[in-house]
Amino acid sequence: MKQPLWQLALQPIRYAAAWMGGWSRLIALIFVIVAAFIGIRWQQSFQPPIPPQASQVNSSITGDVRQTTFIYAGGIEELRLFYHDRMPKLGWRYCGTQADPGCSQLPSLVDRDPNDFDVYRRADDRDNRGRTIEIWPRINQQGQVFVSIFETRPS
Numbered sequence: 001m002k003q004p005l006w007q008l009a010l011q012p013i014r015y016a017a018a019w020m021g022g023w024s025r026l027i028a029l030i031f032v033i034v035a036a037f038i039g040i041r042w043q044q045s046f047q048p049p050i051p052p053q054a055s056q057v058n059s060s061i062t063g064d065v066r067q068t069t070f071i072y073a074g075g076i077e078e079l080r081l082f083y084h085d086r087m088p089k090l091g092w093r094y095c096g097t098q099a100d101p102g103c104s105q106l107p108s109l110v111d112r113d114p115n116d117f118d119v120y121r122r123a124d125d126r127d128n129r130g131r132t133i134e135i136w137p138r139i140n141q142q143g144q145v146f147v148s149i150f151e152t153r154p155s
Contacts, residue, residue, distance in 0.1 A: 051082050064153040072145040076137045092120040102128040105152040130154045
């Protein structure tokens with residue numbers, strides 16, 4: 001008697017499960033592959049614009065935070081204006097500073113004024129649970145504007 005087509009379609013999956021040592025191992029492998037794919041997609045997703053006057057640009061990912069740093073050849077207010085102009089064009093809204101309740105997803109620094117850090121959220125993120133882009137400029141020991149940009153995943 002002929003097997004139904006759906007049973008024939010499932011045979012390779014059954015063989016894979018048997019070869020892997022059971023369904024739980026096959027499901028675990030599928031979970032790992034999906035998680036890796038999601039992580040790679042996040043790494044390749046939107047990265048905030050970098051001003052043309054930026055130099056020594058570096059980027060790294062630690063856990064759920066991507067950090068981009070650079071030296072900016074201009075003033076802090078000029079940098080803020082660059083992001084206030086550019087981010088809305090890319091679908092981001094200015095949420096406020098780290099001092100504003102519900103804006104930031106990062107811990108406050110004891111030695112820095114939370115009003116110094118601008119926080120952006122996606123324009124459609126009305127409950128403030130989505131990812132953020134937080135721009136932390138400061139003057140370094142050489143008198144240059146050193147910028148750290150933190151992009152967080154949704155909470």
